[in-house]
Amino acid sequence: MEIEKDLINACLQNDRVAQRKLYQAYAGRMLVICTRYAQSKAEAEDILQDAFIKIFQNLGSFRGESTIGAWIKRIVVNTAIKHIRSQQHWQDVSDVSEYENQFTDGLTSIEGIQFQELIAMIQKLPKGCQTVFNLYAIEGFQHHEIAEMLGISEGTSKSQYSRAKQLLQTQLSLDKIQR
Structure with missing residues (x-):
């Protein structure tokens, strides 16, 4: 110190x-x-x-x-x-229910996925989804905190996160098929 x-x-x-x-x-x-x-x-x-x-x-x-x-x-x-x-990549979705309950307990297993592959998958997400996913799933912020930080609604934060999970799940499934 x-x-x-x-x-x-x-x-x-x-x-x-x-x-x-x-x-x-x-x-x-x-x-x-x-x-x-x-x-x-x-x-x-x-x-x-x-x-x-x-x-x-x-x-x-x-x-x-x-x-x-x-x-x-x-x-x-x-x-x-x-x-x-500064890049304004938000997709304002007012009906969060269209994304809710599409998943059981998060993403499919990521066993066998290398760190760089996971980062590449996250980078392929639309910017809004990518940001909310990082802040919520990795940094540990709550949706109300993310909404305040990004100047978006809490519903938009939740929908961006759900969309990110959906897109990552699709990428993981495609990756699993290709292996």
Whole structure:
């Protein structure tokens, strides 16, 4: 923890070596997060770059109430959400019942699916579905929180998530047939 504090203080003094160390310590893990929200590797790298600019600009506001890793992750997720919101990929569905109860307990088994294959499947989802799926299923946010973050209705969040599950289930089924 003391090493982390020293690194942060050095970054605040615009020490380029310290900034590079902080970037190298977290960039790989944060790129994985960005990849889940992006349609391509290039888009994920752009989101990551924007996030690290914000991280270095706002490092002075880090209060140490959580780990630096958790603080960085929050900025990365928020940067990805802002990027997505700017693209307006929402499909407003007022009748959530058309998607509800189509599934038993989530997706079909993903046994045998490699991580990169799963990421590729998530990236193929329509942007709105992809974002809500990531926020709900992976990041653990509730639909009312997602709605607030994205400026959409809670029903839209639920329908986007249900549609994402349906599309992923279809992709998993097709993948299973092809194996």
